[in-house]
Amino acid sequence: MNQLVDVNLGFENAYSTKAQFVINAPGRVNLIGEHTDYNGGFVLPCAINYGTLIAVSARTDDKIRVTALDYNNDHDEFLINAPIEFVKSKVWVNYVRGVVDELKKSGYELQGCNLAIKGNIPQGAGLSSSAALEVGIAAAFNKLCNLNLTRKQIAMICQAAENNFVGCACGIMDQLISANGIEGKALGIDCRTLELTPVSVPEGMSILMVNSNVKRGLLDSEYNLRRQECESAAEFFGVTHLRDVSIKTFEEKKHELDTTVAKRAEHIVYENQRTLDAMNAFNRNDINSISALMADSHESMKTLFEITIPEIDFLVELVKNKINGKGGVRMTGGGFGGCIVALVCDDAVDEVTATIESNYFEKTGIKESIYMSRPVNGVGVAV
Numbered sequence: 001m002n003q004l005v006d007v008n009l010g011f012e013n014a015y016s017t018k019a020q021f022v023i024n025a026p027g028r029v030n031l032i033g034e035h036t037d038y039n040g041g042f043v044l045p046c047a048i049n050y051g052t053l054i055a056v057s058a059r060t061d062d063k064i065r066v067t068a069l070d071y072n073n074d075h076d077e078f079l080i081n082a083p084i085e086f087v088k089s090k091v092w093v094n095y096v097r098g099v100v101d102e103l104k105k106s107g108y109e110l111q112g113c114n115l116a117i118k119g120n121i122p123q124g125a126g127l128s129s130s131a132a133l134e135v136g137i138a139a140a141f142n143k144l145c146n147l148n149l150t151r152k153q154i155a156m157i158c159q160a161a162e163n164n165f166v167g168c169a170c171g172i173m174d175q176l177i178s179a180n181g182i183e184g185k186a187l188g189i190d191c192r193t194l195e196l197t198p199v200s201v202p203e204g205m206s207i208l209m210v211n212s213n214v215k216r217g218l219l220d221s222e223y224n225l226r227r228q229e230c231e232s233a234a235e236f237f238g239v240t241h242l243r244d245v246s247i248k249t250f251e252e253k254k255h256e257l258d259t260t261v262a263k264r265a266e267h268i269v270y271e272n273q274r275t276l277d278a279m280n281a282f283n284r285n286d287i288n289s290i291s292a293l294m295a296d297s298h299e300s301m302k303t304l305f306e307i308t309i310p311e312i313d314f315l316v317e318l319v320k321n322k323i324n325g326k327g328g329v330r331m332t333g334g335g336f337g338g339c340i341v342a343l344v345c346d347d348a349v350d351e352v353t354a355t356i357e358s359n360y361f362e363k364t365g366i367k368e369s370i371y372m373s374r375p376v377n378g379v380g381v382a383v
């Protein structure tokens with residue numbers, strides 16, 4: 001049965017009435033540009049054909065009732081017109097509460113509703129299941145209450161919810177791509193101006209995502225720490241964001257920085273350039289350059305930003321040796337577990353997946369999950 005049928009049925013079971021509409025918010029995979037978003041820099045993600053569905057119907061009071069169909073119908077309820085509290089014991093509810101709180105703080109008039117949530121984005125895998133949930137919730141209220149929010153406004157409200165309510169100091173990439181994805185395209189994003197540049201994925205190439213199935217345990221604490229380290233480097237250079245430090249300036253001054261901070265800054269300064277170079281390489285259909293840039297990005301995340309883990313490095317090496325310059329591979333997302341992303345020629349996909357299947361478990365004792373992905377449109381009404 002497909003997800004849309006499931007979420008409608010789940011809604012009817014939970015609330016004994018039909019949903020008025022269903023919103024679909026996609027997850028994302030980032031092709032290059034990691035941790036550059038909160039440094040005011042560049043990223044190149046695409047929205048993926050895995051998403052979070054939210055079935056919605058209005059209530060006549062100011063209550064919001066939410067049922068998580070994938071969590072045994074676990075539910076939450078709270079009132080719009082009362083202070084919205086953070087719930088320590090149940091992580092998922094805070095993404096919903098946070099978005100509602102942020103919409104309220106921005107002065108939007110909200111209406112009570114019943115919601116049922118169901119999704120197929122692998123969780124804790126670096127594919128933005130939480131951003132998709134946030135964006136889906138904001139889009140649901142946008143439609144239900146005629147808020148007239150633009151896609152960029154939706155993304156900014158959701159990022160603020162995650163920063164202020166959930167407590168992760170994330171950048172804008174995940175929410176922005178979930179809201180703005182374009183079918184068949186990756187989006188080059190200038191995370192300072194929020195300018196979006198569609199880039200075509202080369203003909204005859206597939207996007208493969210391989211989940212190491214190592215959950216990203218350290219993510220929040222280490223993520224926030226990386227962000228602080230980048231901010232202290234920016235302060236040293238006298239800029240608000242590391243995006244404004246050129247490679248030349250960085251190389252001239254890096255010796256004056258604390259060693260760890262210098263490594264973090266080096267990753268960001270070069271990763272920004274790599275992302276711009278990758279956008280050009282995609283436009284030229286230049287697979288060799290894409291391959292080299294993705295390889296350098298991974299190496300930099302491993303040795304300078306220190307956000308990869310052995311299982312992920314092993315997967316990247318396996319795929320890299322197999323595709324041998326005819327595609328690219330790197331870790332994707334925040335790090336400390338999760339997924340790798342590979343751009344692979346269509347006719348090499350079977351060979352690459354077979355290599356992973358016969359080596360990863362043997363080496364790590366963990367079974368991987370492999371997903372084929374294609375770029376899809378951003379959040380919208382599911383049909």
Ligand code: GAF
Nearest residue numbers: 034035170171172173333334
């Ligand atoms: C996480 C964050 F939410 C993004 O904002 C981004 O920083 C990413 O990690 C790393 O590129 O997904």
